[in-house]
Amino acid sequence: MSGIADVAALAGVSKATASRALTGSGHVSQATRSRVLDAAASLGYVPSTSAVSLATGRTRNVGVVMPYVNRWFFAEVLEGIQQPLLERGLDLTLYDAKPGTEGRARIFDDFLARKRFDGLIAVGLEPEDRELQRLMQIGRPIVSVVGADEGSSVVSIDDDYAARRATEHLIALGHTDIVFLGGGVGEHWAQVDRRRLTGYEAAMAEAGLASTTRHVRSEVSIPGGYDAAVDLLGDSRTRPSALVAVCDEVAIGAIIASRRLGVPVPGALSVVGIDDHEYAEMFSLTTLQQLPRQQGAAAVELLLAHLDEPHRPPTSVQMQARLIVRSSTSALAQA
Amino acid sequence: MSGIADVAALAGVSKATASRALTGSGHVSQATRSRVLDAAASLGYVPSTSAVSLATGRTRNVGVVMPYVNRWFFAEVLEGIQQPLLERGLDLTLYDAKPGTEGRARIFDDFLARKRFDGLIAVGLEPEDRELQRLMQIGRPIVSVVGADEGSSVVSIDDDYAARRATEHLIALGHTDIVFLGGGVGEHWAQVDRRRLTGYEAAMAEAGLASTTRHVRSEVSIPGGYDAAVDLLGDSRTRPSALVAVCDEVAIGAIIASRRLGVPVPGALSVVGIDDHEYAEMFSLTTLQQLPRQQGAAAVELLLAHLDEPHRPPTSVQMQARLIVRSSTSALAQA
DNA sequence: TTGAAAGCGGTACCAT
DNA sequence: ATGGTACCGCTTTCAA
Numbered sequence A, B: 001m002s003g004i005a006d007v008a009a010l011a012g013v014s015k016a017t018a019s020r021a022l023t024g025s026g027h028v029s030q031a032t033r034s035r036v037l038d039a040a041a042s043l044g045y046v047p048s049t050s051a052v053s054l055a056t057g058r059t060r061n062v063g064v065v066m067p068y069v070n071r072w073f074f075a076e077v078l079e080g081i082q083q084p085l086l087e088r089g090l091d092l093t094l095y096d097a098k099p100g101t102e103g104r105a106r107i108f109d110d111f112l113a114r115k116r117f118d119g120l121i122a123v124g125l126e127p128e129d130r131e132l133q134r135l136m137q138i139g140r141p142i143v144s145v146v147g148a149d150e151g152s153s154v155v156s157i158d159d160d161y162a163a164r165r166a167t168e169h170l171i172a173l174g175h176t177d178i179v180f181l182g183g184g185v186g187e188h189w190a191q192v193d194r195r196r197l198t199g200y201e202a203a204m205a206e207a208g209l210a211s212t213t214r215h216v217r218s219e220v221s222i223p224g225g226y227d228a229a230v231d232l233l234g235d236s237r238t239r240p241s242a243l244v245a246v247c248d249e250v251a252i253g254a255i256i257a258s259r260r261l262g263v264p265v266p267g268a269l270s271v272v273g274i275d276d277h278e279y280a281e282m283f284s285l286t287t288l289q290q291l292p293r294q295q296g297a298a299a300v301e302l303l304l305a306h307l308d309e310p311h312r313p314p315t316s317v318q319m320q321a322r323l324i325v326r327s328s329t330s331a332l333a334q335a
Numbered sequence C: 001t002t003g004a005a006a007g008c009g010g011t012a013c014c015a016t
Numbered sequence D: 001a002t003g004g005t006a007c008c009g010c011t012t013t014c015a016a
Helices: A005-011 A013-025 A032-045 A049-056 A072-087 A104-112 A129-138 A161-170 A191-208 A224-234 A248-260 A292-308 B004-011 B014-021 B030-044 B047-058 B071-088 B100-112 B130-137 B161-171 B193-208 B224-232 B248-260 B292-308
Strands: A061-066 A089-094 A121-122 A142-145 A154-159 A178-181 A213-218 A242-245 A270-275 A286-289 A316-320 A321-325 B063-064 B093-097 B119-125 B143-146 B153-157 B179-180 B213-218 B242-245 B270-275 B288-291 B316-319 B321-323
Touching: A005 A032, A005 B153, A032 B071, A049 B047, A061 A072, A061 A104, A072 A089, A072 A121, A072 A242, A072 A292, A072 B093, A072 B100, A089 B071, A104 B071, A121 A224, A121 A292, A142 A292, A154 A161, A154 A292, A161 A191, A161 A242, A161 A286, A161 A321, A178 A191, A178 A224, A178 A248, A178 B270, A213 B030, A224 A248, A224 B153, A224 B292, A242 A248, A248 A270, A248 B248, A286 B270, A316 B224, B004 B014, B004 B030, B004 B321, B014 B030, B063 B071, B063 B100, B071 B093, B071 B119, B071 B292, B093 B100, B100 B130, B153 B292, B161 B179, B161 B193, B161 B242, B161 B270, B161 B288, B161 B321, B179 B193, B179 B224, B179 B248, B213 B292, B224 B248, B242 B248, B248 B270, B292 B316
Parallel strands: A061 A089, A061 A121, A121 A142, A142 A154, A154 A316, A178 A213, A178 A242, A242 A270, A270 A286, B063 B093, B063 B119, B119 B143, B143 B153, B153 B316, B179 B213, B179 B242, B242 B270, B270 B288
Antiparallel strands: A089 B093, A286 A321, B288 B321
């Protein structure tokens, strides 16, 4: 492995000049610059990242912490983050911090403290107090995707609005018996899910339907939505005419269950989700579209801005979910 | 930020001794050791990773290259890799190398050459010749998950066997008109898919059914399986009595399509997949189970072995897929 | 068992 | 515009 000293020697210049030519900082004459570049190329010179980091204090690496990578939203955000980073030559270190695991504890206690990154993107982390403290201690810029504003920059959609809009869509179609499906299982009552439930409740209340408000809990996944829907839809006496799902996965699970039970969608049951999941089209799912890739990309831009400008005040980027009407929703059939 | 010099000063020893006490290398008396440890703790000392890397030549970081992170198998493998790494305090740098993208080219040309890792795990990469060359040039141990043995260690299932077993299962149930569904779309005819197709063909041939052999192409995804199945099953004249899907996602797509078309599974159509996907249970899918998490974990073990023992010869770990019979397959109804 | 000092491979300041 | 050199923070010989 040839180092910058070799390059310098071959080009007949000092290490300092070679460094300038290579990094583009400082003044170097055209002639020497190209001699250095040629030398570097012919030697296959690649700077040692650890040496660069040690000398500059910058890692050219971004840390990404998320609780799941096997859920659609998270995987999409991750790809949305990766791409702009690749374009800029920045590395991505992934920390998979599943709630309640020992690994998560280690991430907060050991890994993050190492600061192997210039900045951090936290996706749907929903940190506990202790974890939040750790994050603040790091002393590196942090951008969150999904999640409340806790003194750092945030990229998110307006969950309240999305759920409200979904509910209003159903109400406008004449539905009154509308169930909110999903979330609320286990100890980790996710805040996103809570916010969406709140939006649903608000829309119901505004339409004078507060008394009909119902929340049916489920795991936030396709099988979770499926299982909950089998129970809910199995008994025709408690079956609502419409469902607002906490996200598309739950909505899709519900549609699959509905079909299995012979309850036609949207004939006997309207379903609306939030996401615009990869499978939404295939299930003709009406949904509030959010674009997780764009959120990931936006988080990168924000983070880079913070890196350029250390004292930049935290910004909050709210993206608006857009209603996409497909055919999982229809007007309430008159009795 | 306090460095090892601060720790040494506080403990009243030299940097050298502090380093020995902290890393556990060399001989240090119990007394000094604990003084150093206390000093480090009270200062909240965290070693600079770049300095450590520069001095030792080891990054304590593992690179993971995969073409997708939003597909079940890959996400599972990724989690299977992450966990054992966390336990050992090793970082994970992710490179999302989608076939045919500019990002992928940059990964191979720039990112990997930086060697920001002690070793690499390549998951389902299926590198082209040029890419393979780059990989070899890195000069760091590489373990592949899925994929042919190209001089590096490999963890995989026996795809040929899995597809063969799936096919034999159907044949044993009396099926003769069996279609292999999935793969073969676009330029990237994945080798895994090819191997599975070959296994299917072999089983068919052995049963004297070579003439009935049919491959129907589809994208390797749930919507892909769905779309292809809608076409295939829509016309009752060409509809087979059973399907071997290239993987569970395609199988599930086919089942969803089948239900929509009113073709009962397994009544009129038996379906078998390969994976044991997260949704397999919910669709009662008969499948050949592979355990991607274990594959990921195994890849880590293998990689660490290579790091410990630089000249360890490449090993190939073949895991056997296990047939799980659920109720998407049944005996061929007599005409 | 401990300390002094020489790197590891760059960057960046200070001269020239 | 270029060169000399002192770091960056830690590990690791070599001596004591």
